Structures are given as C-alpha cells and as structure tokens.
Amino acid sequence: MLPLAVTMGEPAGIGPDIALMAWRDRAANNLPPFYLIGDPDLMEARAARLGIGVPVVPVEVHEAFETFPYGLPVVAVSGSAADRPGVPDPATGGLVIESIRSGVEDVRMGRARAIVTNPIAKSVLAAAGFAHPGHTEYLGELARTFRQGPSRPVMLIWSRDLAVVPVTIHMPLAEVPQRLTKALIVDTAAIVDHDMRTRFGMARPRLAICGLNPHAGEDGLLGHEEDDVIRPAIAELKALGIDATGPYPADTLFHPAARATYDVALGMYHDQVLVPVKTLAFDTGVNVTLGLPFVRTSPDHGTAFSLAGTGRARPSSLIEAIALAGRLTAPGP
Numbered sequence: 010m011l012p013l014a015v016t017m018g019e020p021a022g023i024g025p026d027i028a029l030m031a032w033r034d035r036a037a038n039n040l041p042p043f044y045l046i047g048d049p050d051l052m053e054a055r056a057a058r059l060g061i062g063v064p065v066v067p068v069e070v071h072e073a074f075e076t077f078p079y080g081l082p083v084v085a086v087s088g089s090a091a092d093r094p095g096v097p098d099p100a101t102g103g104l105v106i107e108s109i110r111s112g113v114e115d116v117r118m119g120r121a122r123a124i125v126t127n128p129i130a131k132s133v134l135a136a137a138g139f140a141h142p143g144h145t146e147y148l149g150e151l152a153r154t155f156r157q158g159p160s161r162p163v164m165l166i167w168s169r170d171l172a173v174v175p176v177t178i179h180m181p182l183a184e185v186p187q188r189l190t191k192a193l194i195v196d197t198a199a200i201v202d203h204d205m206r207t208r209f210g211m212a213r214p215r216l217a218i219c220g221l222n223p224h225a226g227e228d229g230l231l232g233h234e235e236d237d238v239i240r241p242a243i244a245e246l247k248a249l250g251i252d253a254t255g256p257y258p259a260d261t262l263f264h265p266a267a268r269a270t271y272d273v274a275l276g277m278y279h280d281q282v283l284v285p286v287k288t289l290a291f292d293t294g295v296n297v298t299l300g301l302p303f304v305r306t307s308p309d310h311g312t313a314f315s316l317a318g319t320g321r322a323r324p325s326s327l328i329e330a331i332a333l334a335g336r337l338t339a340p341g342p
C-alpha cells in the first residue's frame with residue numbers, strides 16, 4: 010500500500026507540531042502510513058522543543074512506508090528552515106512551495122496515494138513571490154501536469170455536521186459581485202455533484218445554493234444577483250439533472266433542521282460558508298480540494314503562529330484530514 014504525502018506547511022506555524030502529534034497518535038486514530046516532506050532538521054528540533062518523544066527519521070520516499078511504524082519518516086526537499094516558532098521568514102518560501110510541488114509529484118508518479126497539506130501563511134508566501142492566493146489555486150495549476158488534463162479546483166470544507174463550498178474563494182469581498190457568473194456557479198456545482206458521487210459515494214447529492222444578498226435579495230429589493238445570475242444557474246443545474254435548490258438566505262441555512270435538507274451548501278463567498286462550518290466543527294473540519302485528478306486534504310485551520318512550539322496546538326483537524334485522505338483513496342470492495 011502507498012503512504013500519504015504530508016507537506017510541512019509554514020515552518021514557523023503549527024504544521025510541524027501537529028504532524029509530529031498525528032504520528033504520535035496514529036494508532037489511536039487508526040491512521041494510514043504517511044510521510045512528511047520538509048526539513049528533517051527542523052522537524053527534529055521541533056520534536057525536541059515539544060518533548061513528545063517522536064523519532065524523526067530522514068528517508069527516501071520509497072523507504073517511508075516501512076519506516077512509518079518506527080518514527081515519522083521525513084523526505085527532505087532542498088532548503089532549510091530554522092526552528093523559530095511564531096517568527097515567519099519569507100526566505101523559507103521556496104522550501105514551503107517545493108514541499109507542495111514535490112507531494113503532488115509523488116502522487117503523479119505513483120509514490121504516494123494522496124497529498125495532505127499543512128497550513129501555509131498566504132501573506133508570507135506572497136512576500137516570497139508566490140503567485141497564488143492559496144493551495145487550492147496552486148494545486149489547480151500543478152494538476153495540469155496530470156494525464157487527465159486540465160481541471161478546476163473547488164474548495165470543500167467537510168465535516169460530519171456540515172459540508173460547504175465557497176463559489177468564489179480567495180478574493181476581496183468587493184470583487185465578489187463582478188466575479189460571480191452563471192458559468193462559475195454551474196461549473197462549481199457540477200464539480201461538487203460529480204465528486205460527491207465519485208469520491209464520497211453519494212447517489213444523488215443535494216446541493217443547497219445560497220443567495221448573495223440579505224434575504225436572498227428579497228425579490229430584488231436588496232440586490233439583483235439572485236435574479237440575474239444565481240436563479241439562472243440553478244435552472245441550468247436542474248436541467249443537467251443535478252439536485253440544486255435555492256437561492257436560500259444564508260442566515261437561516263445552517264440551523265440543524267435546515268442542515269438536514271441538503272448534503273452540501275454552496276456559498277457565494279468565503280466567509281458566508283466558512284464561518285458556519287468552522288463554528289460547528291473547527292477541530293474536525295477538513296479542507297478537501299475537489300475537481301483535481303488526485304486527492305488533497307488539509308486541516309481547516311491556519312498557521313496559528315502563537316501556538317507553534319508550545320504544545321498547545323490540537324492535531325485533531327490534521328488527523329481527520331489524514332484519515333479522510335486514506336478513506337477517499339482506499340481500494341474499493
């Protein structure tokens with residue numbers, strides 16, 4: 010069986026901490042074998058700082074699977090990072106980006122089952138010259154190297170209580186109304202429908218589509234995007250045989266009775282749907298990129314700089330991300 014590739018993420022954040030903790034807690038959580046891609050020296054220093062007794066074992070990728078029972082296998086990429094928790098340095102940007110690129114390449118070459126990413130600091134990477142606002146967009150570009158051809162990445166935040174997709178992702182709120190088109194909504198929802206069937210095994214996913222404006226526009230009194238863009242998109246989705254309904258006012262879509270009526274809520278912008286899911290399931294939510302020719306999962310939180318190196322970061326979201334990547338790539342019956 011192939012291992013999962015886990016990226017180191019921002020070296021000054023909690024990624025190294027929670028990766029070490031996930032290995033420590035692997036048996037209790039029945040985690041599939043994984044290896045980390047990053048700087049072995051930093052990982053050793055962080056393990057010593059945390060005092061959690063996790064052996065860090067530098068390996069070549071083909072040794073990762075057999076090494077996993079004995080220590081956290083770490084595959085080195087070029088570059089190094091000093092162990093300075095909470096003090097990000099754009100000079101480590103190359104290492105962070107290389108860790109992601111290398112994980113995807115391992116999947117493409119059949120050396121890893123899937124990629125699980127640790128959090129990056131978007132502004133720190135931007136200062137290092139990274140041209141993408143997040144993993145999601147960068148993974149969409151890396152996916153072009155796969156035989157299956159071009160793909161469009163879609164962000165899903167998955168939890169047992171609620172699953173959500175933001176139709177627009179990392180962009181200023183002021184740009185959302187211009188960027189929201191019928192085609193974008195239809196493409197996004199069609200990818201969600203396809204991947205919920207093929208990857209998550211849902212027979213007929215029920216998609217609830219949010220409005221953009223208060224009260225979903227209140228018949229045009231409070232905004233026109235619902236009539237101009239969102240309703241026509243839902244009509245086209247229905248014509249395609251996709252179970253899409255709405256547009257619903259977002260403020261009443263997340264209480265328990267409403268949640269029972271759909272499988273995935275699609276919001277028009279990031280915070281509209283990430284606020285409810287992180288409120289309900291911050292410690293167990295998993296970020297999954299749909300629309301790719303491979304599986305990528307991630308914890309739903311960020312770098313939590315103030316917790317790095319303290320031992321107070323909770324590894325539960327990363328543990329869920331590793332477990333979900335394992336389930337999504339498990340061989341069929």
Ligand SMILES: NC(=O)C1=CN([C@@H]2O[C@H](COP(=O)(O)OP(=O)(O)OC[C@H]3O[C@@H](n4cnc5c(N)ncnc54)[C@H](O)[C@@H]3O)[C@@H](O)[C@H]2O)C=CC1
Pocket residue numbers: 023027127128129130131132144296307308309310311312313314315316321322323324325326
């Ligand atoms: N997938 C990714 O790479 C993501 C990266 N980020 C990046 O993270 C950086 C910080 O973003 P914030 O908005 O502050 O979000 P954050 O998720 O890092 O922190 C928000 C709050 O939750 C706490 N927290 C986060 N993870 C925790 C954990 N595992 N255990 C215990 N407490 C935890 C933090 O201490 C803080 O109080 C930003 O640079 C952002 O770009 C944010 C979200 C996802």
Ligand SMILES: NCC(=O)COP(=O)(O)O
Pocket residue numbers: 142143144145146283296307309
């Ligand atoms: N708020 C979630 C988030 O920003 C995750 O972004 P990505 O790095 O997974 O694209």
